[in-house]
Amino acid sequence: MLWNVLRGEQMKLKRSPVWLAFFILPILPAFMGTFNYLQNIEILQDEWYSLWTQHTLFTCYFFLPATIGVYCSYLFRLEHTNHNWNCVMTLPAPVLHLYLSKLIMASVMVILTQVWVGVLFIVSGKLSGLVGPVPPELFEWLIYGAMGGIVICGVQLCISLIIRSFAVPVGIAMAGGILGIAALSKGMGAFYPYTLLSLGMRANSPGGPMACSLGQFLAGSLSYLVVSTAAAIIWLSNRDVAAE
Amino acid sequence: MRAILLEFRKIRGRKIWVTIAALFGVQCLWGMWAFRDMSAKELSQGYIQCLYRFSVFNTIMMPMIAAITASRICDLEHKGQTFKLLLTAMPAGVLYDAKFICASLHMAAVGAAQAIFIIVMGKAAGFTEPFPLDHLFYYLITTTFVTVTILALQQVFSLLFSNQMVPLVIGITGSFAGLFSLFLPPGIQKGVLWSYYGVLTQVKMNWDSETKIVDLQYIPVDWSGYLLLAGAFAAIYLTGRWCFTRKER
Numbered sequence: 046m047l048w049n050v051l052r053g054e055q056m057k058l059k060r061s062p063v064w065l066a067f068f069i070l071p072i073l074p075a076f077m078g079t080f081n082y083l084q085n086i087e088i089l090q091d092e093w094y095s096l097w098t099q100h101t102l103f104t105c106y107f108f109l110p111a112t113i114g115v116y117c118s119y120l121f122r123l124e125h126t127n128h129n130w131n132c133v134m135t136l137p138a139p140v141l142h143l144y145l146s147k148l149i150m151a152s153v154m155v156i157l158t159q160v161w162v163g164v165l166f167i168v169s170g171k172l173s174g175l176v177g178p179v180p181p182e183l184f185e186w187l188i189y190g191a192m193g194g195i196v197i198c199g200v201q202l203c204i205s206l207i208i209r210s211f212a213v214p215v216g217i218a219m220a221g222g223i224l225g226i227a228a229l230s231k232g233m234g235a236f237y238p239y240t241l242l243s244l245g246m247r248a249n250s251p252g253g254p255m256a257c258s259l260g261q262f263l264a265g266s267l268s269y270l271v272v273s274t275a276a277a278i279i280w281l282s283n284r285d286v287a288a289e
Numbered sequence: 290m291r292a293i294l295l296e297f298r299k300i301r302g303r304k305i306w307v308t309i310a311a312l313f314g315v316q317c318l319w320g321m322w323a324f325r326d327m328s329a330k331e332l333s334q335g336y337i338q339c340l341y342r343f344s345v346f347n348t349i350m351m352p353m354i355a356a357i358t359a360s361r362i363c364d365l366e367h368k369g370q371t372f373k374l375l376l377t378a379m380p381a382g383v384l385y386d387a388k389f390i391c392a393s394l395h396m397a398a399v400g401a402a403q404a405i406f407i408i409v410m411g412k413a414a415g416f417t418e419p420f421p422l423d424h425l426f427y428y429l430i431t432t433t434f435v436t437v438t439i440l441a442l443q444q445v446f447s448l449l450f451s452n453q454m455v456p457l458v459i460g461i462t463g464s465f466a467g468l469f470s471l472f473l474p475p476g477i478q479k480g481v482l483w484s485y486y487g488v489l490t491q492v493k494m495n496w497d498s499e500t501k502i503v504d505l506q507y508i509p510v511d512w513s514g515y516l517l518l519a520g521a522f523a524a525i526y527l528t529g530r531w532c533f534t535r536k537e538r
Contacts, residue, residue: 066458073462077469084472103468107349111461119454126368211453212360215461216308219353220315227322 050138050146054120058150063119067158070112074104075165079173093170093180097251100166105190105243106222109158110197114218116154117201118211120147125209140281144274147202148195155194159187180251189245189255189262196266197221199273200238206277235261238269292379292387296362305361305395312354313399316346317406324414335416337492337505339407340428344490347403347432348467352483354399355440356447356460358392363447372538381534389444389526393437400433424491424507434515435485438522439463442482445529449536479517488514 078099082089089095124130133143167179197218205214221239228237234244235257243249244256255262323342324335331338366372375384404425411420442463446456467483478484493508 063454066454066461070458070462070465073465073469077466077473081469081472103465107468108461108465111353112458115454115457115461118457119452122453210303210361211364212357212457213308215457216312216353216357219350220312223315223319223349227318 046138047142047145050136050142051149054146054150057123061119063116064154064157066112066115067154068161070108071104071158071162071165074100074108075162075169079169083173091252092175092177094251096170096173096175097166097180097186097247098249100162100169101243101246101248104162105246105248106226107219108222109194109242110201110222110225110239111215111219113151113155113194113197114201114205114215117147117151117198117205118214120151120202121205122211134281140278141274144202144206144277144281148199148274151198151202152191152195155198156191159191159194162190163187182247182251186246186251189247190242191245192262192266193241193243193245196238196241196269199270203273203277203280207280229256232256235265238265241266241269292383293390296387296391299365300362300391303361303365305358308357308361309354309395309399312350312357313402316343316350316403319346320406320410324410327414329417332415332417334418334505335411335414336407336418336421336425337507339410340421340424341490341492341494341505343403343407343428344432344486344492345468345471347436347486348471348483349464351396351399351432351436351486352439352460352464352467355392355396355436356443356457358395359440359443359447360453360456362388362392363444364453366448367451367453376538381536382530385444385448385530385533388448389441392440392444396436396440397433400429400436403432404429421507427491427510431489431491432486434518434522435489438485438518438525439482441522441526441529445525445532448529448533479514482518482521485514485518489518 078101079096082096082099089099124133136143163183166183170179200221201214201218204217208214208217218239225234225237225240225243228234229240229243234240241262244262247253247255250256257265320339320343324339327335366375407425407428408420443456443460446459447453450456463483466481467486470478470481470484471487475488478488489511491507491510492505495504495506496502497504
């Protein structure tokens with residue numbers, strides 16, 4: 046059944062330009078971050094690691110959470126309009142599958158974005174004339190970054206399910222990302238969903254270990270995914286649909 | 290005037306101000322966090338620091354606030370499919386103007402709230418710098434003008450595309466471009482609409498790489514920047530209005 050619901054989600058997104066946002070957005074920090082790195086090369090002396098901070102710092106705190114917010118809002122927009130909740134809730138499919146299919150679609154987009162970020166990073170480094178080898182930790186940064194991004198997807202999908210507006214969840218994602226800076230500075234990064242992305246990607250300390258233990262990171266990620274999925278399923282099971 | 294009042298009546302139950310107030314609240318929280326435990330030297334540069342940091346922070350936040358406000362005010366027509374109905378009662382240009390004025394008043398309110406917050410924070414933290422009324426007034430005018438120009442662009446996309454993903458992605462991308470362009474030479478900055486919070490700021494940061502000392506100073510108004518922004522505003526607003534009035538529905 047999950048496979049069928051997933052195919053339905055795929056059909057809804059067919060020919061939608063939504064993937065363009067995830068394609069274009071990482072190009073900006075790659076281009077401007079590399080430019081900034083080259084301008085300040087005498088201060089930024091850690092080569093690949095310095096370049097990574099320029100590529101990821103602002104992206105992780107401000108812009109990727111907001112872009113994920115846009116994507117999650119988009120995934121629920123079709124249901125929120127044209128009385129479609131009536132149709133969706135009468136489908137012979139468990140609500141868990143309805144929610145998981147959206148989470149999987151959003152997660153796939155986050156994983157592809159991470160691959161694209163990695164490719165842009167390597168290309169930028171080579172074009173900048175960095176002669177050393179690509180950091181062996183790059184794969185790890187991208188994997189953990191994807192995990193953090195999937196957690197944001199879970200939380201944002203839950204918010205977009207409850208709040209029927211397209212723009213408000215995006216605002217919440219933006220605010221969440223900014224408040225994440227305070228959470229990180231207080232050492233609470235692993236306990237706050239919007240900082241898991243920057244923690245995982247080592248946005249401000251690429252050369253060192255994660256700012257929290259791996260156990261904390263995994264526990265935080267899993268907890269938020271389970272809680273957001275449970276909240277969405279309870280909401281879908283108990284609330285009567287309101288269709289516009 | 291009736292069209293503007295109508296816009297306010299349409300949004301009375303949508304609580305648009307709640308989203309704006311929440312994002313402004315985040316800005317205030319950040320301000321209070323950034324200006325805690327200030328030294329005597331920092332207190333003597335309190336207002337100038339506020340004006341500088343708020344300009345940078347506006348580059349990140351205000352484009353998103355403008356995008357969200359424009360999207361919410363325009364999306365209600367897309368959702369309700371009310372354009373055809375409305376345009377039998379009023380010309381498309383009037384509807385466009387009314388929506389823009391309604392959203393702009395919200396933006397002006399955010400600018401005023403920021404200025405009040407800076408004053409209150411200055412009193413509460415005990416800034417020892419003389420109160421710079423003229424610079425604060427200039428900050429209010431600049432913040433509102435730049436935000437309203439960005440809002441004009443957002444409104445064009447929010448009205449022309451029923452899929453609100455498009456204007457919001459433009460808002461995020463613009464905000465991103467604005468923030469990054471603050472690190473680029475002034476000539477490039479002037480080519481990016483979202484970077485004008487930084488271009489028109491009256492505060493300049495001097496960083497001595499030898500001594501690692503950061504110092505802030507007031508600089509004269511960049512009138513050429515203002516003129517460029519005014520030109521951009523006129524071009525965006527008139528082109529957007531022209532496209533909207535001619536769009537087939």
